[in-house]
Each structure stands twice: as C-alpha cells, then as structure tokens.
Amino acid sequence: MWVIRDTLGMTGTKYGCGIAQCGACTVLVDGQATRSCVTQADSVVGARITTIEAIEQDPVGRRVVEAWVGQQVPQCGYCQSGQVMAATALLQQTPKPTEEDIGAAMTNLCRCGTYNNIADAIRSAAAQG
Numbered sequence: 001m002w003v004i005r006d007t008l009g010m011t012g013t014k015y016g017c018g019i020a021q022c023g024a025c026t027v028l029v030d031g032q033a034t035r036s037c038v039t040q041a042d043s044v045v046g047a048r049i050t051t052i053e054a055i056e057q058d059p060v061g062r063r064v065v066e067a068w069v070g071q072q073v074p075q076c077g078y079c080q081s082g083q084v085m086a087a088t089a090l091l092q093q094t095p096k097p098t099e100e101d102i103g104a105a106m107t108n109l110c111r112c113g114t115y116n117n118i119a120d121a122i123r124s125a126a127a128q129g
C-alpha cells in the first residue's frame with residue numbers, strides 16, 4: 001500500500017487498520033480483491049494490480065461506480081474505494097450474486113454504516129450487467 005500511495009502517488013487507496021481487517025486498502029491483484037496493507041511489494045511482482053484510479057476502465061468497475069453514484073452510497077467516503085474494489089471483484093467473478101454471495105464478499109468495514117446502500121448498489125450494478 002505504501003508503494004501505491006507514497007511512491008506512485010495514487011492516494012485513492014486508503015490506510016485504515018493496517019492489519020487486514022477493514023478493507024480500506026483493497027486493490028485488485030490479478031482480479032482478486034487484496035488487502036494491500038499486508039501485501040509485500042515483492043510478492044506481487046509481475047501481477048496486474050488495479051487501484052481505484054483505473055477501476056472505471058473496466059466495464060464492470062464502471063458499472064459499479066455508476067451504481068455507487070446512483071445509490072448515493074458514500075457518506076464520509078473513506079472506506080469507499082476499498083468497497084468499490086471488493087464489489088468489482090465480486091461482480092467480475094459472480095455477475096449475478098446471491099445475497100449470500102454479497103455477504104460473503106463484502107467484508108470491508110464502514111464506520112458510517114453504508115452497508116445497506118452498498119448492497120443496493122451491488123444489486124443495481126448486477127441488474128445492469
């Protein structure tokens with residue numbers, strides 16, 4: 001995460017807990033939602049890493065962002081880039097997720113409590129797919 005933020009200057013990826021609990025730092029590593037705060041840079045050499053800055057270049061990611069805007073999901077916004085990354089990974093792998101799939105995939109924490117809006121946005125993005 002610090003390579004992404006400090007070296008590469010892409011500050012959309014957030015630091016929350018630093019111990020793989022909150023998901024604020026989530027990025028995609030070869031399409032898998034990955035908590036970058038506990039990921040060593042040398043462990044992902046050669047992997048394709050996507051951060052929130054590029055998520056709208058992916059059609060699923062764009063749909064997720066549009067649904068996030070449509071549902072007005074963010075409150076303070078701090079957790080939301082990680083939430084969008086987790087939701088995009090879910091819909092890339094499971095385009096029509098069940099409620100159980102959503103619950104299992106969306107383990108990121110939100111101190112503002114936007115969970116219901118997040119679930120609505122994921123349903124909306126899935127319906128558009």
Ligand code: FES
Pocket residue numbers: 014015016017018019020021022023024025026035036037038
């Ligand atoms: S900052 Fe990485 S999971 Fe919380």
Ligand code: FES
Pocket residue numbers: 074075076077078079080109110111112113114
């Ligand atoms: S929107 Fe504030 S922490 Fe999630």
